[in-house]
Amino acid sequence: MTLETLWALVLVWLVAGYLVLDGYDYGIGMLLPALGRDDRRRRLMLNATGPFLLGNEVWLVAVAGVMIAAFPGLEGALFTAYYPLIAALLAGLMLRGTGIQLRRFGRGPGWRTAMDAATVTGSLVPAAALGMLVGGMLRGAPQGLSAGAAAADLLHPFTLLCGLAGVLLFSLHGAVYLALRLGGPAGDQARAAVGRLAPAALAVVVAAAAAGALSGDVRAVLTAPVSAAVGAAIAVGACAAAWALARSGAAAAAFACTSVAVLAPFAAVLAGARPHVFTGRAGEGALTLSDVLADEATLALLAWFIVPLAVVGLAAQAWNWWSFRERLDERSPLYF
Amino acid sequence: MPLVDKLELARLQFGATLTIHFLFVALTLGLVLVVAVAQTRWYRTGDPHQERMVRFWGLIYTVNYALGVVTGIINEFQMGLNWGGLAKFTGNVFGTALALETMMAFFLEATFLGMWIFGWGRLPRRIHLALIWAVAATAYISAFWIIMANGFLQRPGGFEVRGDQAYLTDFSALVTNINPWNALTHVTSAALTLAGFAMAAIGAYHLLKGGRHTEFFRRSVRTGLGLGGAGAILLLITGSLQFNDVIDAQPVKRAVLIGDTERLAEYEAEMAGRFGEGSYAPDSLLPLKLLSDTMLYIGVVLVVLAVIGFVLLRRNAFVRRRWFLRVLLVSPLLPVVAMASGWLFREIGRQPWAVYEVLPTADAVSPGATAGGLLATLVLFGVLYIVLAAADYLVIARIARRGPDLDGWAFIQGDVHGEADGGGRSAPAAEGRRP
Numbered sequence: 131m132t133l134e135t136l137w138a139l140v141l142v143w144l145v146a147g148y149l150v151l152d153g154y155d156y157g158i159g160m161l162l163p164a165l166g167r168d169d170r171r172r173r174l175m176l177n178a179t180g181p182f183l184l185g186n187e188v189w190l191v192a193v194a195g196v197m198i199a200a201f202p203g204l205e206g207a208l209f210t211a212y213y214p215l216i217a218a219l220l221a222g223l224m225l226r227g228t229g230i231q232l233r234r235f236g237r238g239p240g241w242r243t244a245m246d247a248a249t250v251t252g253s254l255v256p257a258a259a260l261g262m263l264v265g266g267m268l269r270g271a272p273q274g275l276s277a278g279a280a281a282a283d284l285l286h287p288f289t290l291l292c293g294l295a296g297v298l299l300f301s302l303h304g305a306v307y308l309a310l311r312l313g314g315p316a317g318d319q320a321r322a323a324v325g326r327l328a329p330a331a332l333a334v335v336v337a338a339a340a341a342g343a344l345s346g347d348v349r350a351v352l353t354a355p356v357s358a359a360v361g362a363a364i365a366v367g368a369c370a371a372a373w374a375l376a377r378s379g380a381a382a383a384a385f386a387c388t389s390v391a392v393l394a395p396f397a398a399v400l401a402g403a404r405p406h407v408f409t410g411r412a413g414e415g416a417l418t419l420s421d422v423l424a425d426e427a428t429l430a431l432l433a434w435f436i437v438p439l440a441v442v443g444l445a446a447q448a449w450n451w452w453s454f455r456e457r458l459d460e461r462s463p464l465y466f
Numbered sequence: 467m468p469l470v471d472k473l474e475l476a477r478l479q480f481g482a483t484l485t486i487h488f489l490f491v492a493l494t495l496g497l498v499l500v501v502a503v504a505q506t507r508w509y510r511t512g513d514p515h516q517e518r519m520v521r522f523w524g525l526i527y528t529v530n531y532a533l534g535v536v537t538g539i540i541n542e543f544q545m546g547l548n549w550g551g552l553a554k555f556t557g558n559v560f561g562t563a564l565a566l567e568t569m570m571a572f573f574l575e576a577t578f579l580g581m582w583i584f585g586w587g588r589l590p591r592r593i594h595l596a597l598i599w600a601v602a603a604t605a606y607i608s609a610f611w612i613i614m615a616n617g618f619l620q621r622p623g624g625f626e627v628r629g630d631q632a633y634l635t636d637f638s639a640l641v642t643n644i645n646p647w648n649a650l651t652h653v654t655s656a657a658l659t660l661a662g663f664a665m666a667a668i669g670a671y672h673l674l675k676g677g678r679h680t681e682f683f684r685r686s687v688r689t690g691l692g693l694g695g696a697g698a699i700l701l702l703i704t705g706s707l708q709f710n711d712v713i714d715a716q717p718v719k720r721a722v723l724i725g726d727t728e729r730l731a732e733y734e735a736e737m738a739g740r741f742g743e744g745s746y747a748p749d750s751l752l753p754l755k756l757l758s759d760t761m762l763y764i765g766v767v768l769v770v771l772a773v774i775g776f777v778l779l780r781r782n783a784f785v786r787r788r789w790f791l792r793v794l795l796v797s798p799l800l801p802v803v804a805m806a807s808g809w810l811f812r813e814i815g816r817q818p819w820a821v822y823e824v825l826p827t828a829d830a831v832s833p834g835a836t837a838g839g840l841l842a843t844l845v846l847f848g849v850l851y852i853v854l855a856a857a858d859y860l861v862i863a864r865i866a867r868r869g870p871d872l873d874g875w876a877f878i879q880g881d882v883h884g885e886a887d888g889g890g891r892s893a894p895a896a897e898g899r900r901p
Contacts, residue, residue, distance in 0.1 A: 180580070180583075180584050181580040181581055181583065181584035181585070182580060183580060184535065184576040184577070184579055184580040185576050185577040185580050187535070187539075187576065188568075188572055188573050188576040188577070189573075190539070191539060191542050191568050191572060191573075192568045192569060192572075192573055194542040194543050194545075194546065194568070195542060195561075195564050195565040195567065195568030195569065196565050196568070196569070197546065198542075198545050198546060198553050198557055198560075198561040198564055198565065199557060199558075199561035199562050199564060199565035200561075200565070202553045202554050202557030202558075202561055203554060205545070205546035205550075205553060206546060206550035206553055206554055206832060206834070208546070209543070209546040209547045209550070209832075210547075210550060210832055210833075210834030210835065211834070213547065213835070213839050213843075214839070216543060216546075216547060217547070217839075217842075217843045217846065217847075220539055220540050220543055220847075221846055221847070221850060223536070223539050224536045224537070224539065224540070224847075224850050224851075224854060225850070225854075227532060227533075227535060227536040227539075228532070228533065228536055228854045228857060228858070231528075231529065231532035231533075231536075232529070232532070232857055232858065232861050234875070234879075235529070235861040235864060235865065235875065237864075276836065276838065277836035277837075277838035277839040277842075278838060281839075424557050424558050424561065425558045425631070425633050425634070427633065427634065427635075428558040428559075428562060428633070428634045431562075431634070431637055432562055432565060432566075435566060435569070435570070436565060436566075436569050439569040439570055439573070440569065442574070443569065443573045443574060443577070446573075446574055446577045446578065447577050449581075450577050450580060450581050453581060453585070453588070453589060454581075454584060454588070463586075463587065463878045463879060464878065464879050465583055465584055465877070465878055465879075
C-alpha cells in the first residue's frame, strides 16, 4: 500500500464518518418542526443525539485537519472553488450548535422559538450545502469568475436539485435514526416520517441522476460515468431498502441503509471522476491525489500518529454509543 | 490602510474570529480544572458542597464550551478558505501540528465531554470522574498543538524550503521549540487567572446581593481568588520567561516593548537588505505599543489584586468589604482585555511575516480568494460571532444568577413525573429522587 493510498483511505474514512454521523444530526434538526409537536417531543429528539452531538461534529474538524496536513492543495482548490458553500456550511454549524445547546436556558417560549429556528436553519443549510457541493463537483468548478459570478454559478438548477437531494437524504437519515432511538409514540411518528421521506428522496435522486446524465458539464467532468450511475443507483436502492426495513420495524438495518444512501452521492463523484479529486468546468484544471499530496517524509511520519489515533478515536466513540445505547422515551432524563 | 484590500480583510477576519474563540476557550481551560478537582473531592469525600460546585460550575463550563466549539469550527477551515498560500507553503509543518491537534486532542475531548454531560446518574461514578479528567487532559493537549503550530510561525525551525514549499526535516524541533512552550505556560496561567476571577466575580455578585447560598459563594470566592491570584503570579513569571526568548528571536517586538524607535528603524533596514525593498514593521489598526502596554499594566493590576485578595482571605475578611466585592465583580474584564491584547500583540508583532522571516503574510493569502468573498464572510461570521457570543454570555449570567440549586435548571432534568436530579449511580443517595 502506498502512502498516497493510505492517506486517501484516512480521508475517506473521516469524510464517511462525518457524513453518516453528523448527517443524522442535520436530519433531526430539519425534522424539528414536523416531528416536534411540543416542547417535550422536541427535547426528546435533540436528546436522542445528545451525548453524540459533539463527537459527531468533530469528524468534520478532523477532515479539515487531515486535509491541510496531507492534501493541502486539495483543500485550497476545493475551498476556493466552493467558497460560498463552505462558508454557508460553517455558518449553519454555528447556528445549530448554539440553538441546541442554549435552548433550555431561556425565560419563555420566545427564546425557545428563536433557538429552534437557529437549529432548523443550522441543519437545513449544511444539508443543502453538502448536496450542492456534490452537484458543484459534478459540474466542475468555474474558472476565472468573480466572486459574485462564481456564487451565482452555484445556483444552477442542477446544483440546486442536488441540494434538495441532500436535504431529503439527510432528513431521511435523521428520521430513521429517531425511529431507532426513540420509543413510544415519538418513535412511531419518526417511522411514519420515513414512509414519506424515503420515496421523496428516492425520486429526487433519480431526477438528479437523470439531469446529470443529460448535462454536458457533468459529462465533461466524469471520466467513468458508469461508476457515477452505479453510485446513484446505490443511493436509490438504499432509500428503497430503508423504507421497507423501517416499515417492518428493522430500524438498525434501515439506519445502515440510509448511511449508505448519504455516502453514495459522494462516492459517485469520487468514483465517477477518478482519478481526479477536483475538476474544473469542462474538465479543465483537474487535480489527482498525487498533485495535491503533501511531502512523503512528513506523511510517513504523521501516519504513525494519525492511524493509531483514528483507531483510538473510533474506539472512544464506540464506547460512547454503547454506553448510551438505551432508547429514549417519555420518561428519560434530559440534558438539552 | 484600505479595508477592501484582500490581505487586510483576511487578517481582520482571522484576528477577530481567533480572538473571540480564544476568549471562550480560555475560560473553559481554567474551569475544566476547577470542575475536575471539585468532582475528585466529591468522589472521595461525598461532600455536598463539592457536588454543588461540580454541578454549578460544570453547567457554566458546558455552556461556555459549546460556544467555544461553535466559534472554533471556522478556524480549522479558515486556513483552507483564506490562507491557501500558507497552507500550500507550510502544510507539511503547520498542517502536521493542526492534524495532530484534531486527532490527538479535540476528537477525544468532544467524545468524552458528551459522555460526561449525559453520564450523570448513568455511568459509574468512577468513570464519570475519569471522563472529566480525560476532557481536561485533551483540552490542554489541544492547546499544546495549537500553540506549537503558532510557535512554528513565530520561530520556525526544523524545516527547509525546497521550491515553493517548506518541508519538515526535524519533527523534534517542532515540539521542542522554546517559543511555544513559553507561550503555552503563559496562556495556561492566563486561563487559570480568568477562571479564578470569573468564579470570584460570580461569588461576589451573590455575596453583595445576599440571599441563599452565601456559604457556597463565600467558598467560591475563596477558591476563585486563590486560583486567580496564583494565576496572576504565574503570569508574571511565565511572561518574563517569554520576554527573554521573544527579544532574542523577534527583535521588532522587543523594540516596541521598550519603545526603542531607533532599533526598530535599524531592524527594518536590516530586513530590507536581506529580503528586498518593502516595509518590515508590523502595521495594524491598533498600535503595537498600546497592546503590549495594556497587557503589562493589567498584569500588574492583577498581581496587586491578588496580593490584596490573599490578605483579605484571612478570616474571610473579604465578605464584609463591599468595595472589594464590587472590584471582584468586574475583575474578569481584566484578564479578558489582557489576553486579547497579548495575543494581538503576539500576532501583529509577527507581521509582515506569516512565517517569521520566511513567508510574508501577503503571500499567505489564498490566491483564489476575492475581496468580495472575504468581505461577505467577514460580515456574516462577524455578525454571527457577536450575536452568538452575546447569547452565550446571557445564558451564563442567568445560570450564575440562579445559584447552585439552579431553580429547575438541574444539570440533567428528569422525566415528566418529577425533577429527578440525575439520581442514581452518580449522585449520593440523599440527592437522588429517581421515581
